Amino acid sequence: MSSIPTLGQASLLPPDITLLERGWLSSNSLLLHDENQGAVLVDSGYGSHQEQTLALVQHALSPRPQPSLRLIANTHLHSDHCGGNALLSQRFGCEIAIPPGEFDAALNWDQQKLSYESTGQQCPRFKPDQILHPGSLIKQGERQWQVMAAPGHDPHSVILFEPESGVLVSADALWEHGFGIVFPAIKGEELAAEQGFAEVEASLDLIASLPARLVIPGHGPAFNDLAGALQRAHKKLDYFRKNPMRHARHAAKALIMFRLLEVGSQPRHSFVDGLIKTPVHQALWRAYFSRLDTGAWTEELLTELSHHGALKLSPEMELSAC
Numbered sequence: 463m464s465s466i467p468t469l470g471q472a473s474l475l476p477p478d479i480t481l482l483e484r485g486w487l488s489s490n491s492l493l494l495h496d497e498n499q500g501a502v503l504v505d506s507g508y509g510s511h512q513e514q515t516l517a518l519v520q521h522a523l524s525p526r527p528q529p530s531l532r533l534i535a536n537t538h539l540h541s542d543h544c545g546g547n548a549l550l551s552q553r554f555g556c557e558i559a560i561p562p563g564e565f566d567a568a569l570n571w572d573q574q575k576l577s578y579e580s581t582g583q584q585c586p587r588f589k590p591d592q593i594l595h596p597g598s599l600i601k602q603g604e605r606q607w608q609v610m611a612a613p614g615h616d617p618h619s620v621i622l623f624e625p626e627s628g629v630l631v632s633a634d635a636l637w638e639h640g641f642g643i644v645f646p647a648i649k650g651e652e653l654a655a656e657q658g659f660a661e662v663e664a665s666l667d668l669i670a671s672l673p674a675r676l677v678i679p680g681h682g683p684a685f686n687d688l689a690g691a692l693q694r695a696h697k698k699l700d701y702f703r704k705n706p707m708r709h710a711r712h713a714a715k716a717l718i719m720f721r722l723l724e725v726g727s728q729p730r731h732s733f734v735d736g737l738i739k740t741p742v743h744q745a746l747w748r749a750y751f752s753r754l755d756t757g758a759w760t761e762e763l764l765t766e767l768s769h770h771g772a773l774k775l776s777p778e779m780e781l782s783a784c
């Protein structure tokens with residue numbers, strides 16, 4: 463790895479919590495320290511960053527009296543949250559705990575159920591050992607982290623709350639400016655969409671009921687203004703609920719940007735070819751935009767992203783993220 467990225471909002475956090483914040487391809491990772499039994503790592507980033515995640519975790523643990531990991535806990539199993547599981551569990555000899563809904567799929571490595579097949583994203587295979595049951599506690603040092611179900615972005619996602627410090631680990635259920643794509647809503651089925659959006663709302667209501675003083679989201683820096691974030695999230699949710707097609711377009715663009723961050727840069731035509739073959743991209747097109755030719759729709763999305771300054775096209779027709 464080239465350099466150690468800076469630790470996000472370190473000053474806001476209690477000294478027994480380390481936030482490893484990176485770009486969008488990797489989720490935030492969080493170390494919950496315990497000087498006696500070793501640390502818990504919440505989420506482990508994207509697979510292509512696994513060596514960097516390992517180095518960051520080793521670096522953050524090195525000054526500690528007990529520089530070991532005892533557990534990796536995943537808020538959900540999207541590829542950007544559990545791509546480091548395999549390498550880190552092997553290096554530290556630690557167990558992996560995941561939410562209940564996908565335990566069997568992960569155990570059998572059913573890549574279709576785990577979304578990696580449909581999104582075309584990569585995740586090195588790992589073996590889950592424990593279930594993070596909503597209603598249970600992760601006891602770490604003096605702290606008792608409450609595990610809560612927070613479906614919406616992902617039907618199986620959990621969030622963590624620690625009442626003493628008021629720290630909420632909100633995963634992709636709430637960011638400072640919005641929330642993650644509502645995956646159940648992109649299939650183009652009205653019922654699935656409404657259920658997905660209703661779950662987002664219920665998870666936001668759950669979060670609003672918690673006396674949280676500091677939020678550590680799945681992506682981006684930690685923040686204090688929970689009320690402001692909830693207000694923005696509700697506004698976005700209302701908009702998407704009224705315009706599921708806008709949500710689908712937003713989802714397609716988010717998935718394109720994820721892919722582009724992953725490949726770095728690629729000739730425009732091969733990037734478009736790859737996208738057209740990706741099941742989730744096809745499904746979005748079929749559900750919402752099939753009045754257009756799939757290639758034309760894809761080109762339109764790329765043009766829009768380029769107008770917004772999210773990606774650029776070199777004179778040699780190479781696409782890359784800005």
Ligand SMILES: [Zn+2]
Pocket residue numbers: 538540543615616634642
């Ligand atoms: Zn996610």
